[in-house]
Amino acid sequence: xxxxxxxxKVHVLLKHVGDAPPLQRxxxxxxxxxKLLKVVAFIKKELNxxxxxxxxxxSSFSPNLNEQIGVLLDSFGTDVGDTRKLVLHYALSPAWG
Numbered sequence: 662x663x664x665x666x667x668x669x670k671v672h673v674l675l676k677h678v679g680d681a682p683p684l685q686r687x688x689x690x691x692x693x694x695x696k697l698l699k700v701v702a703f704i705k706k707e708l709n710x711x712x713x714x715x716x717x718x719x720s721s722f723s724p725n726l727n728e729q730i731g732v733l734l735d736s737f738g739t740d741v742g743d744t745r746k747l748v749l750h751y752a753l754s755p756a757w758g
Contacts, residue, residue: 669731671734672690672745673689674748675689676748676749676751678750678752679756681753686707694730696729696730697733700730704716714753716749718747719748
């Protein structure tokens with residue numbers, strides 16, 4: 662893990678796009694080894710959505726739901742203040758390519 666402790670939590674910013682309503686909690690902390698699927702399940706639960714949910718990184722592509730949050734942070738994280746965060750955009754219909 663290149664010196665990063667396994668149980669470290671990643672701060673994930675959740676931003677709504679298009680027709681998706683904003684969440685009460687716009688930021689969640691999740692363990693690095695958890696899969697993106699867990700974040701998607703959280704968003705769907707908060708939205709009471711049984712339908713599809715589209716999740717994007719860098720406002721352009723949808724990562725694999727089986728990807729670890731820590732790997733996504735290491736590859737696509739953004740520095741917000743003095744903390745590195747993973748920014749995810751979510752929508753109820755396709756928003757970007």
